[in-house]
Amino acid sequence: MDQTLSDERIAFLRSDYEQGFIRYCGFRADKITPGRFTSRVKIDDHHRQQDGFIHAGVMATMADHTAGYSAFTVVDDTFQILSIEFKINFLKPAFGAGLACESTVIRKGRQILVAESEVYDLRDKERVLAAKATVTLMAVPKETLVQQSK
Amino acid sequence: MDQTLSDERIAFLRSDYEQGFIRYCGFRADKITPGRFTSRVKIDDHHRQQDGFIHAGVMATMADHTAGYSAFTVVDDTFQILSIEFKINFLKPAFGAGLACESTVIRKGRQILVAESEVYDLRDKERVLAAKATVTLMAVPKETLVQQSK
Amino acid sequence: MDQTLSDERIAFLRSDYEQGFIRYCGFRADKITPGRFTSRVKIDDHHRQQDGFIHAGVMATMADHTAGYSAFTVVDDTFQILSIEFKINFLKPAFGAGLACESTVIRKGRQILVAESEVYDLRDKERVLAAKATVTLMAVPKETLVQQSK
Amino acid sequence: MDQTLSDERIAFLRSDYEQGFIRYCGFRADKITPGRFTSRVKIDDHHRQQDGFIHAGVMATMADHTAGYSAFTVVDDTFQILSIEFKINFLKPAFGAGLACESTVIRKGRQILVAESEVYDLRDKERVLAAKATVTLMAVPKETLVQQSK
Numbered sequence: 001m002d003q004t005l006s007d008e009r010i011a012f013l014r015s016d017y018e019q020g021f022i023r024y025c026g027f028r029a030d031k032i033t034p035g036r037f038t039s040r041v042k043i044d045d046h047h048r049q050q051d052g053f054i055h056a057g058v059m060a061t062m063a064d065h066t067a068g069y070s071a072f073t074v075v076d077d078t079f080q081i082l083s084i085e086f087k088i089n090f091l092k093p094a095f096g097a098g099l100a101c102e103s104t105v106i107r108k109g110r111q112i113l114v115a116e117s118e119v120y121d122l123r124d125k126e127r128v129l130a131a132k133a134t135v136t137l138m139a140v141p142k143e144t145l146v147q148q149s150k
Numbered sequence: 151m152d153q154t155l156s157d158e159r160i161a162f163l164r165s166d167y168e169q170g171f172i173r174y175c176g177f178r179a180d181k182i183t184p185g186r187f188t189s190r191v192k193i194d195d196h197h198r199q200q201d202g203f204i205h206a207g208v209m210a211t212m213a214d215h216t217a218g219y220s221a222f223t224v225v226d227d228t229f230q231i232l233s234i235e236f237k238i239n240f241l242k243p244a245f246g247a248g249l250a251c252e253s254t255v256i257r258k259g260r261q262i263l264v265a266e267s268e269v270y271d272l273r274d275k276e277r278v279l280a281a282k283a284t285v286t287l288m289a290v291p292k293e294t295l296v297q298q299s300k
Numbered sequence: 301m302d303q304t305l306s307d308e309r310i311a312f313l314r315s316d317y318e319q320g321f322i323r324y325c326g327f328r329a330d331k332i333t334p335g336r337f338t339s340r341v342k343i344d345d346h347h348r349q350q351d352g353f354i355h356a357g358v359m360a361t362m363a364d365h366t367a368g369y370s371a372f373t374v375v376d377d378t379f380q381i382l383s384i385e386f387k388i389n390f391l392k393p394a395f396g397a398g399l400a401c402e403s404t405v406i407r408k409g410r411q412i413l414v415a416e417s418e419v420y421d422l423r424d425k426e427r428v429l430a431a432k433a434t435v436t437l438m439a440v441p442k443e444t445l446v447q448q449s450k
Numbered sequence: 451m452d453q454t455l456s457d458e459r460i461a462f463l464r465s466d467y468e469q470g471f472i473r474y475c476g477f478r479a480d481k482i483t484p485g486r487f488t489s490r491v492k493i494d495d496h497h498r499q500q501d502g503f504i505h506a507g508v509m510a511t512m513a514d515h516t517a518g519y520s521a522f523t524v525v526d527d528t529f530q531i532l533s534i535e536f537k538i539n540f541l542k543p544a545f546g547a548g549l550a551c552e553s554t555v556i557r558k559g560r561q562i563l564v565a566e567s568e569v570y571d572l573r574d575k576e577r578v579l580a581a582k583a584t585v586t587l588m589a590v591p592k593e594t595l596v597q598q599s600k
Contacts, residue, residue: 021205024196046174055171056233057211064206083206084412085436087237087387087537089564089584091557106582107541111411112384112438114539114582132556132564134539134584136385136436138412234562235586237387237537239414239434241407256432257391261561262534262588264389264432282406282414284389284434286535286586288562321505324496346474355471356533357511364506383506387537 005034005073012077013037017069027062027101029069035105037070040122042098054094054121059131062101063088063117067135070103071113079139081113088133094121099130113137155184155223162227163187167219177212177251179219185255187220190272192248204244204271209281212251213238213267217285220253221263229289231263238283244271249280263287305334305373312377313337317369327362327401329369335405337370340422342398354394354421359431362401363388363417367435370403371413379439381413388433394421399430413437455484455523462527463487467519477512477551479519485555487520490572492548504544504571509581512551513538513567517585520553521563529589531563538583544571549580563587 005013010032017029017039025047030038039062041047047058064086071081100120107114114136121130155163160182167179167189175197180188189212191197197208214236221231250270257264269281305313310332317329317339325347330338339362341347347358364386371381400420407414419431455463460482467479467489475497480488489512491497497508514536521531550570557564569581 016200019200020198021196021208022199025207046171048170049172050166050169051230055211056214056236057175057207058171060210060214060236061205061207064210080201083240085237085239085385085414085434086206086210087235087584089235089557089586090233091564106579107539114385114541129556132584134385134537134582136539235535235564235584237434239407239436241414256429257389264391264535279406282434284387284432284535286389316500319500320498321496321508322499325507346471348470349472350466350469351530355511356514356536357475357507358471360510360514360536361505361507364510380501383540385537385539386506386510387535389535390533 005032009077013069013072017065021061022065025058025061027065030100032073034073035070037066037073037103039066039101040098043096052095054099056090059090059094059099059119060088060133062099063119063131063133064135066101066103067115067117067133068137070105070115071137071139074105074108074113075139078142080142082138082140084136084138086133086135088131090131092121092128092130094130096121096123098122100127111139113139155182159227163219163222171211172215175208175211177215180250182223184223185220187216187223187253189216189251190248193246202245204249206240209240209244209249209269210238210283212249213269213281213283214285216251216253217265217267217283218287220255220265221287221289224255224258224263225289228292230292232288232290234286234288236283236285238281240281242271242278242280244280246271246273248272250277261289263289305332309377313369313372321361322365325358325361327365330400332373334373335370337366337373337403339366339401340398343396352395354399356390359390359394359399359419360388360433362399363419363431363433364435366401366403367415367417367433368437370405370415371437371439374405374408374413375439378442380442382438382440384436384438386433386435388431390431392421392428392430394430396421396423398422400427411439413439455482459527463519463522471511472515475508475511477515480550482523484523485520487516487523487553489516489551490548493546502545504549506540509540509544509549509569510538510583512549513569513581513583514585516551516553517565517567517583518587520555520565521587521589524555524558524563525589528592530592532588532590534586534588536583536585538581540581542571542578542580544580546571546573548572550577561589563589
């Protein structure tokens with residue numbers, strides 16, 4: 001991606017990332033560069049299942065949301081990003097003290113963008129790829145979004 | 151599905167459904183029959199994005215978790231269910247006061263099960279299909295699960 | 301879908317369906333109604349794997365192509381349909397003398413359409429759901445397609 | 451992957467790859483190493499759509515089949531590999547004289563394996579990533595496969 005990001009844009013995306021359900025889940029934006037967005041979360045009991053494993057929904061939400069923000073890094077600030085669909089494979093059980101998510105844009109179309117998200121389980125002495133997702137996104141001019149059409 | 155469910159099994163699944171991250175999200179089990187599991191959630195501000203729409207991660211978590219419990223209704227109680235992967239399409243924006251999820255097993259293999267989840271947006275006067283997911287699940291004997299292999 | 305289809309449109313879609321790789325695969329259009337397209341194929345040895353089962357790629361190609369034509373039934377004839385992505389689950393092995401595919405539009409957006417395809421294995425005495433796919437499609441005005449942008 | 455491959459195993463996989471529908475499609479095995487399998491095809495008119503683009507089904511079949519053989523490189527020769535499901539995103543239109551596919555195992559479980567396939571469009575002066583797939587596979591002992599259960 002040849003685009004650059006202003007400090008203002010980075011600050012906006014960082015703060016925009018952490019609202020609503022994402023704030024409730026405790027996800028935090030981490031590194032933001034053109035075409036790439038990373039995030040992290042400290043795991044609490046309320047992120048787990050009854051058996052102690054981190055819930056698949058936590059990883060899926062993180063993969064989707066972070067992918068969306070990786071798309072924000074390559075579009076003009078007049079665009080909103082919507083998730084059209086995603087697919088996620090759970091590769092290893094996650095049970096560590098935190099998760100890190102790394103999302104990368106692999107297709108930057110004018111309207112359709114595709115990003116991949118890797119979710120890492122942060123265990124005591126290692127960082128294990130726990131899930132991988134492919135996310136299809138759409139860039140929509142903000143003024144048309146009020147009509148909720150895509 | 152020719153299997154029947156005892157009242158004890160239904161009570162167990164209902165209570166088992168609502169723990170950890172799922173309790174934190176406020177999802178509740180609803181109707182439970184062989185091969186089918188439904189759930190619902192009353193939407194709060196913390197389920198939404200900054201723009202007021204219900205977050206895709208809420209729908210994805212509900213679709214995955216409810217699909218897993220639809221699989222629980224067709225396996226023996228000595229089995230645990232794991233999500234191998236899922237794919238979800240977001241069909242309409244969701245902004246209502248609640249969501250309902252209906253999950254149905256479409257493949258009941260000895261080890262590999264597949265379920266579909268439909269997530270409905272409960273608006274004032276209508277119920278709109280907001281998302282649809284396909285979830286691939288694995289039935290694992292509980293005693294082998296401690297080894298975390300699938 | 302409230303749209304109707306002229307006889308000319310149906311004849312055009314039927315003949316348009318059966319070209320290039322699809323003709324090479326022997327797929328034939330079957331019933332065409334608004335929002336729904338079905339197809340079929342007589343299975344030859346060249347559709348099978350070494351073990352006699354029908355190749356997953358045959359089912360995937362049929363599911364994708366027929367889904368695309370179900371989308372054609374709900375857009376104006378000035379639009380071309382492109383596949384953005386699809387996901388397919390293989391539910392049962394297919395080994396019969398033919399396959400039938402039924403595709404239905406489940407989201408008709410102005411630009412983004414979603415269709416589901418069910419692929420049935422035509423065995424001696426039964427018709428078995430062998431695979432199910434979800435296909436995300438894009439409607440693009442024909443005049444812009446020459447620029448190959450989506 | 452720490453496994454090594456004997457020359458006999460490589461020769462077997464190369465020849466096993468090219469049968470039935472795959473031979474009909476003209477796909478050829480290319481490089482075979484532990485955890486990785488590549489393939490290629492020279493494009494003919496019968497691989498294309500009416501508009502000259504290579505059909506999505508060609509890319510999907512190649513992505514699925516090559517992923518399956520990448521899984522064969524990491525399992526014992528007493529196992530057969532089955533596709534449980536796959537998802538493919540079409541990133542760029544493909545219209546070149548050939549395709550190359552590179553498949554890599556990203557999860558090597560005892561039963562469940564996951565591979566990624568990248569399909570490249572071989573154009574005059576460049577090699578463009580045209581499609582990317584994630585494929586979930588199952589390793590099944592050959593002697594149980596006759597029962598067609600997974």
